[in-house]
Amino acid sequence: MCNEALRKKIFLALTLSIITALNCHAQLIHTSEFVKLSLPNGTYKLNKQQINALPGEKPVTKMDEQIRPPYIYNIDNIILSFHNVNQDSINNNLLGNKIFLDGLAGTFKRHGNNSYTSIIKNLNSKQVLIANYIINSAGYYDFYIQNAAKTLTLAGKMKYPKADAAKAEALNDIISNIQFTK
Amino acid sequence: MKKRYPKSTGTIFKLCIVLLIACVAVIYGCRKDISKLDDNPTATITDPKIAKAKSWYETNYSKPGGKPTTQNTNAVGDDFDLSQFFSPNWAAAKNYARFNDDVIEMPMDAASAIGLKVGSASQSNSRSSVLILKRGDTYKAYVMTIVGYPEYLNADTSKLANNSYGKHDANFSGMVYYTTPQGEFVDGYTYKNGVIKGQLVDNYTATTTGGQAVQSITPNAYQAIQVCTAWYQKVGEVWVYLDTQCHTEVIEVPDPSTPLPPITPPSSGGGGGGGDSPGSPDPCPPQGTVQSVKDGKVGNALKVMLLNPGDGGFPPPGGGGAPCTIKPVEDPCDKLKKSKAKFADSFNTQRNAAILTQPGPHEFGSDLNLTSLTSNTYVNTPITTDSRNDLWTPHFTWNSTDGYTVGSAHKHPGGNAPSPDDVFLIFQNLLNPALTSTGASNINFYKQNAYATVITSTATYVITVNSTGWGQLGSLYANFDNDPDGFDNNYLSIARDYKIANNVDDATATAYALNKIFGDAINMYKAPAGTTSYAIAGIDQDGKLVVVPCP
Numbered sequence: 001m002c003n004e005a006l007r008k009k010i011f012l013a014l015t016l017s018i019i020t021a022l023n024c025h026a027q028l029i030h031t032s033e034f035v036k037l038s039l040p041n042g043t044y045k046l047n048k049q050q051i052n053a054l055p056g057e058k059p060v061t062k063m064d065e066q067i068r069p070p071y072i073y074n075i076d077n078i079i080l081s082f083h084n085v086n087q088d089s090i091n092n093n094l095l096g097n098k099i100f101l102d103g104l105a106g107t108f109k110r111h112g113n114n115s116y117t118s119i120i121k122n123l124n125s126k127q128v129l130i131a132n133y134i135i136n137s138a139g140y141y142d143f144y145i146q147n148a149a150k151t152l153t154l155a156g157k158m159k160y161p162k163a164d165a166a167k168a169e170a171l172n173d174i175i176s177n178i179q180f181t182k
Numbered sequence: 183m184k185k186r187y188p189k190s191t192g193t194i195f196k197l198c199i200v201l202l203i204a205c206v207a208v209i210y211g212c213r214k215d216i217s218k219l220d221d222n223p224t225a226t227i228t229d230p231k232i233a234k235a236k237s238w239y240e241t242n243y244s245k246p247g248g249k250p251t252t253q254n255t256n257a258v259g260d261d262f263d264l265s266q267f268f269s270p271n272w273a274a275a276k277n278y279a280r281f282n283d284d285v286i287e288m289p290m291d292a293a294s295a296i297g298l299k300v301g302s303a304s305q306s307n308s309r310s311s312v313l314i315l316k317r318g319d320t321y322k323a324y325v326m327t328i329v330g331y332p333e334y335l336n337a338d339t340s341k342l343a344n345n346s347y348g349k350h351d352a353n354f355s356g357m358v359y360y361t362t363p364q365g366e367f368v369d370g371y372t373y374k375n376g377v378i379k380g381q382l383v384d385n386y387t388a389t390t391t392g393g394q395a396v397q398s399i400t401p402n403a404y405q406a407i408q409v410c411t412a413w414y415q416k417v418g419e420v421w422v423y424l425d426t427q428c429h430t431e432v433i434e435v436p437d438p439s440t441p442l443p444p445i446t447p448p449s450s451g452g453g454g455g456g457g458d459s460p461g462s463p464d465p466c467p468p469q470g471t472v473q474s475v476k477d478g479k480v481g482n483a484l485k486v487m488l489l490n491p492g493d494g495g496f497p498p499p500g501g502g503g504a505p506c507t508i509k510p511v512e513d514p515c516d517k518l519k520k521s522k523a524k525f526a527d528s529f530n531t532q533r534n535a536a537i538l539t540q541p542g543p544h545e546f547g548s549d550l551n552l553t554s555l556t557s558n559t560y561v562n563t564p565i566t567t568d569s570r571n572d573l574w575t576p577h578f579t580w581n582s583t584d585g586y587t588v589g590s591a592h593k594h595p596g597g598n599a600p601s602p603d604d605v606f607l608i609f610q611n612l613l614n615p616a617l618t619s620t621g622a623s624n625i626n627f628y629k630q631n632a633y634a635t636v637i638t639s640t641a642t643y644v645i646t647v648n649s650t651g652w653g654q655l656g657s658l659y660a661n662f663d664n665d666p667d668g669f670d671n672n673y674l675s676i677a678r679d680y681k682i683a684n685n686v687d688d689a690t691a692t693a694y695a696l697n698k699i700f701g702d703a704i705n706m707y708k709a710p711a712g713t714t715s716y717a718i719a720g721i722d723q724d725g726k727l728v729v730v731p732c733p
Contacts, residue, residue: 064725067676069679083679088685090681090685090686090687091682091685099596100596100681101674101678103572103596103598103688104598104670104673104674104677104678104692105674106571106573107572107603107673108671111666111670113667136665136668142678155678
């Protein structure tokens, strides 16, 4: 009888462990040097083959792979990518980056596409540069998130189906809460 | 007592026999399925692009009869058809994009290995692949053979597999050799430490002076060497001789008076590899029969492409054009030297300086109109602005009153390098009725002399179009015209990612993105602001933007 009770307890403990493990697995955490971010349930990281299968992502040269963001996730058909954190003065100049993006995106306006907007804002002691624009049927968020000391900047990009704009905006808010670990 | 096995022993025995037969049938059936898979690789092809290419290939290069044997392999001469001796391994095909081509690359099927013997080196030092290039709806097929020189292989032939059409080892020394599937020579390139040292050509006609074929193609000097290659097929463990071809290797030498660099593969000893079939003819004459070198002349029509493509891969077969057509590739330094007479003359220099001093954040610019097609003097066109930070509108003319617009110069106040729009402006002018209505010679004049100058506070950039680049530029323009936002978003993404990954300034990032998109179609020249010290801004074999001065 005593053995039976013990078996039940072990079974219960194992079941709980498995459920906990599954839950932990569902809550993917993006971590790289200097940053940590819990991503929504259902997020999965794309492997090289999956990335290459994305439109326009197949690398042609070694440099194509080298400049490609090393962390690319799929969150319910929204493709989210993060570069490594930059510590240099060029990439930590958010205003400079804004001018850079604004200048390049000026061509969209010339083609009659007035969707491009960009803003630098303060969020929880961090500075965030966010550019948003629509190209054909896809929306894009280009973002640069900077730590309070203005020494680290995480750049990334989000590509989403135009119909999922609200979902992408909510996700953008989550991303802005990324924690700098240094 | 209840019987556990109610049936008789005989019945059980019969049942066992039936089961045994069934097992054998199942095993045999499975084996048959596996062999079917080998014979019909289409069964494993899930990529529709590859399946379509296979269908095209098999329609055009059908293989009558069975597999070759030692009895039918010594087919030398005009009837030689290489495609009869190999089968592409479709199951291992890879698909990627390069130079506006949809590339399908695959090794040979292991059961039909072919080898290329260069000089006295063993044919085991080679690895052949089938390359199918699709541009638009047109397919072209080639056999690409990579030959590793002993100093590169270091007795390890598995290193050959590190090299493909789109990427070769940074220290690759050897040869890439293109033929049609039937074995008709297309062209080839020799490498030393990852750098092109020579080009194999067939249509090279050298004049000879006193037994020496000689040439001078300023500003570079070239030497010509005869290189013979021989095809073999591996039957079991034996290499069986198939065919021999000889070509001319043209190599660039910085100083024609210096001795010929040792770019031909040195003898590996052992008389050409242990696998040769006994009694097979010696396919090649001794190496190093240098025919030429100094002074003298050769048809200037031949221009050898000795610049790496810039993306880490091998040059395209036939220079990207049709098989057996050597497309002359302009030396960007030659082009710079010629074009500088126009875009870097005193008028242009003064005009650039005047544009740069225009105040405010807006773009300013000026059309650069020759007074005639036979002079290097310019019409004194005004400096104009659209009062916008991101746009300046040029005005093309092609007449003796307003001048002949061969170029334009405008300021990028933000400091970025020329944009795709700036390059396309050159192409759009080519379509302008004011030019096209004046006939072919005017159009050719424009093509040879067109340029776009972009001025920033730190540098002056000039874009010219390679004489062989107009077609590629036209294709890119069609893509742009079809989806301008998508095209420019690609440019933005490349520039942004390059800046983030390499911590470079905006000008470098945008110059990289432009070069990345337009490739060999254009030349980009860069000079420090206020100077005419132009250097070539391009992407090196490691994929990074470099600025290289011309000699």
